Amino acid sequence: MTSTSGETDPRVVRSRARVLDAVAYLLVEKGVRGVTVEAVMARSGVARATVYRHWPTRQELVLAGLRHLLPPPVPPIAVDGTLAQRLTSSLGELARQMSVEPWAHAIPALLEAARREPEIAAATARFVADRQAPLRAVLREAVEGGALPPVDVELALAELLGPFVYRRLITSEPLDEALCANVVEDFLRGHAARDTADAVAGLSSPGATAHDGPPTTVEG
Amino acid sequence: MTSTSGETDPRVVRSRARVLDAVAYLLVEKGVRGVTVEAVMARSGVARATVYRHWPTRQELVLAGLRHLLPPPVPPIAVDGTLAQRLTSSLGELARQMSVEPWAHAIPALLEAARREPEIAAATARFVADRQAPLRAVLREAVEGGALPPVDVELALAELLGPFVYRRLITSEPLDEALCANVVEDFLRGHAARDTADAVAGLSSPGATAHDGPPTTVEG
Incomplete structure (x- = not known):
């Protein structure tokens, strides 16, 4: 049996991912001002209460979307080579x-x-x-x-x-x-x-x- | 007597300047999407018909505002010097x-x-x-x-x-x-x-x- 609570509940994982994809899409297509809770709900199909439970403010939602959008950190440069x-x-x-x-x-x-x-x-x-x-x-x-x-x-x-x-x-x-x-x-x-x-x-x-x-x- | 028609009519000159100032303000404060005819009318106090007479489309209004905002061309570089x-x-x-x-x-x-x-x-x-x-x-x-x-x-x-x-x-x-x-x-x-x-x-x-x-x- 897998845990069904918190971060590992597959339904929670899926709805978080859908919200973050929606925020990233809105950031790219509409800019930061396009990221409204209404637009995120409309695109992700996730309920308002669920969005607010994970990201209590619009600012947190934008920052989570940015982190989702941004490429992963640069790996350290190898010390060898000229x-x-x-x-x-x-x-x-x-x-x-x-x-x-x-x-x-x-x-x-x-x-x-x-x-x-x-x-x-x-x-x-x-x-x-x-x-x-x-x-x-x-x-x-x-x-x-x-x-x-x-x-x-x-x-x-x-x-x-x-x-x-x-x-x-x-x-x-x-x-x-x-x-x-x-x-x-x-x-x-x-x-x-x-x-x-x-x-x-x-x-x-x-x-x-x-x-x-x-x-x-x-x-x- | 001064001419009262076209570009030299002081009233026309004044209302054009007021509209361009309003567009420049909106570009800086709200971005290009903030330049709507409604917002320009509200800020400039110039009537819709006057705005449309000079700039028939929103695109022309935005471009005129950009030209108004942009600094004047760079003077030619002196040919002397190292x-x-x-x-x-x-x-x-x-x-x-x-x-x-x-x-x-x-x-x-x-x-x-x-x-x-x-x-x-x-x-x-x-x-x-x-x-x-x-x-x-x-x-x-x-x-x-x-x-x-x-x-x-x-x-x-x-x-x-x-x-x-x-x-x-x-x-x-x-x-x-x-x-x-x-x-x-x-x-x-x-x-x-x-x-x-x-x-x-x-x-x-x-x-x-x-x-x-x-x-x-x-x-x-």
């Missing part, structure tokens, strides 16, 4: 998540709602921070290990993630492997070059230990 | 425009509406293309003049504009002079470094003419 490989892998995973429907479709509606509703803004900020975490860890570790000169990690995140956000939200160009590879390549060259310039200016830098050859010189 | 100065100046102007209220406040609502309404999407695409044009011109000219190695201009736009879009829409960090300077500096170093690598790989490049000294060599 810095370029780890950055490319981390960006590739984020690009993939940003391209998955219906989530991709819902991003502008979510940003628009975040501007109006503080709880949606807080949920979005947590979501963004969770997604940034692996990339942030790769950057910090690279600086500590000397593979990258000291960088402003927030600036680095803007330079690495910005092109993806720009293409996703502004131009609708594809977030493909070429973009990942080019952005990482240009980022690493840009920052390695800065390291060289700093060294020339007489600044000491932990990044200097990453050079595997003698310093570059200009003849003439 | 490439870094011209890129920084162009990005600085775009950053300033992205930060001006109420436009800054309206961006997510506009993107959300663009996803739903083809005419809003077309207006947004034209707006984006107009704003990209000066930066695109600076990049093309730099490549032609040899100040920059051949670059994928669309990739370059994503790398230069992406950090600004990311901060404006995702993290709400400031779009300040430091961001402009750092993004341009890292971009130029990343691409100059690529030029060097291409030269090493035996690829010819118009960018080579930009070097004002003999080639860099590695000793050892």
